[in-house]
Amino acid sequence: MKINISEEAKTKLAKYGDDKNILIDLDDGLGKFSGTGDCALITKFRVIIVDKNEDLTDYPIELDSDLGTIYFKSTASDFLKSDLKLEVNPKNQLLVLKSDFETLDNAVNIVDIAAVK
Numbered sequence: 455m456k457i458n459i460s461e462e463a464k465t466k467l468a469k470y471g472d473d474k475n476i477l478i479d480l481d482d483g484l485g486k487f488s489g490t491g492d493c494a495l496i497t498k499f500r501v502i503i504v505d506k507n508e509d510l511t512d513y514p515i516e517l518d519s520d521l522g523t524i525y526f527k528s529t530a531s532d533f534l535k536s537d538l539k540l541e542v543n544p545k546n547q548l549l550v551l552k553s554d555f556e557t558l559d560n561a562v563n564i565v566d567i568a569a570v571k
Contacts, residue, residue, distance in 0.1 A: 455518070456518040456519065457538040457539065458540070459520055459521060460540065462542035463540045463541055463542050466564065470566060472522075474503050475504050476521060476522075476524045477501070477503075477524070477525045477527075478530075478540075479501075480529060480533065481499065481500055485513075486512060487567065499530075500563045500565050502564075502567060503564065503566045504567045510525050514528055535555055535556075540562070543560065546561075548562065
């Protein structure tokens with residue numbers, strides 16, 4: 455499966471460098487990058503930037519992209535539709551995750567794990 459990334463979204467992600475892995479995370483309270491009890495009744499995705507040597511056990515689904523492989527959690531596999539896209543909303547400059555069928559999240563945050571640690 456492939457995710458198409460717009461040129462504007464590529465520009466936003468480029469500042470994190472080529473030596474990182476990109477994860478698309480459904481913030482569902484599961485996995486090492488979700489806080490305990492953060493699960494809510496909303497669908498919220500994040501783009502998480504991690505070092506290449508980070509353990510990606512919680513992200514076994516690989517999506518092809520122009521930026522290389524992007525990793526996805528299996529708990530979010532229900533959202534993997536054909537023609538998945540990551541774009542930038544021109545009005546507010548936030549990332550938008552969508553498919554041809556629906557907008558999955560219109561305010562996707564970018565979290566750089568190295569900066570958080």
